[in-house]
Amino acid sequence: MDNKLTLSSGDKLPQLGLGMWKVAPDRCASLVDEAVQVGYRHFDCACDYGNESEIGVGLQQVLQQSTVAREDLWITSKLWNTYHRAEHVRPALQRTLNDLRVDYLDLYLIHFPIALQFVDFETNYPPGWFPDPSADDPKMAMDAVPIAETWAAMEELVTSGLVRNIGVCNFGTSLLRDLLNSSKIAPSVLQVESHPYLVQEKLLRFCQQQKIAYTAFSPLGALSYHEMNRATESDTVLTEPVIQQIARKHGKTEAQIVLRWGIQRGTAIIPKTSHKERLVENFALFDFQLSSEEMSQISGLDQHRRFNDPGDFCEEAFNTFCPIYE
Template structure:
């Protein structure tokens, strides 16, 4: 699994295929996708061009996708994966993740796809409708995807230690990867240490912290890590950009990074993080910024955006 990937959340459908091809030409071989991002068909168009134009063969690519919250019941897991594969134009994904430890009421593909969060957006007071589906049921269906050759590896997103420990107690196929929010404001040392002990690779999302969340009303510009004095000072000392410093901090911690970018310049800049190293002091300075600030928290945004209080981390 390449330590650098391209995150496809919020990449515009209109330019998505071209971004995927541009990234591949810049050396990217790892693409992080999800049903909920709403652009897997466009990602698939780009992947097809990568192979057809001889930029990379399929077996040189690492494609990750994710099972959405409405498909946690055993009978819905494989159809959801097959829909993703159809959109991506693939026979298999390299990694399939449970997107959240949140099971919501099933929404048929024909009614709405991707289904997003609301069960019925047209309701007078729309909200989330949860379903009491055990993680074990979902995981056993995920394991069958590996048996069927639809997913090479399986894993989880947004899980804490207790949920992972419970999952390991019943898993026939252990989770290969945990994907979680990680940046200097949310360093999660204990979670990383636990995953290392259990040989679970960790992918960091939102490596730049607040940047992805301004437009969603989930962060303020004053929280920017890209403009933080500590990050800027280290960047100047290394003759690198603040973004490169934040990504380098993450890879030196042993995590995989999947920054989103759309322009060729940003794609190339984000990839140029393997020709320098932060000192132990610089790493410590960045880690010392930890304040437990989580931007992607259903306990906050579900109530604000979807009229439903739905904490999962507490």
């Protein structure tokens, strides 16, 4: 078993990747090197994370040292909300390529189905959610850009050889259906929040039916959201008795059980960590298997609990009501 998902293009997406969201810029270069040594080949990045330049230093180092070849790496990045107009898509990608110090991406995703007014690269990069953060009462500035316009520009990136695969984040089945019906190149990947408290069984089944690979971000649930006040310590799935019981049975940590569940249900997962010991722990998922009963028990923890919801955090943090899932 090669632990990869075959995309519609024929390319193979490693099921386990390293999420770079919230990794401190001064940690990125060394973390990339450590991750490659552990065995990671899949790195999930984004303009909005504000650390692509530092990740690029790490990528350049491992490639120059011949630690790994470029074709053995899988590098994902994401188009930010302010660059949805067709004329801004390629320049946004080019900035990401320059920062990451690579000639092409394996995967480029539309980060959110939210189009915001363009912010010039020289004015603010990454631009975040406000056109003018220094305004007395800053708010998000929406832009009326159809997804079809953005997607057509994404398709041109594939045609030009700058991107091998394209996809979307934070889309539901209705938007996916519309995109499938209007696109020349179907989305290869959907990346969404998914963990035992947010199983999204119908969405996963739809993606598998349509041959769209499914990547789960925040695969451990609440852990990424404590410091952002979107979750409390009591929200963690890792203290669920069933998880602890299964972990004891297999001689694994609770986190390894939850991550293995994600792998075994046929998704890619991109847990984030800045710690070497966690890199090693999170990578050790392929020497054991959960039973069908254990898989069902973990899926049975579903609460439809979403921690990363623009319908909540945009109003709280950016003074703008912006639901996308309802």
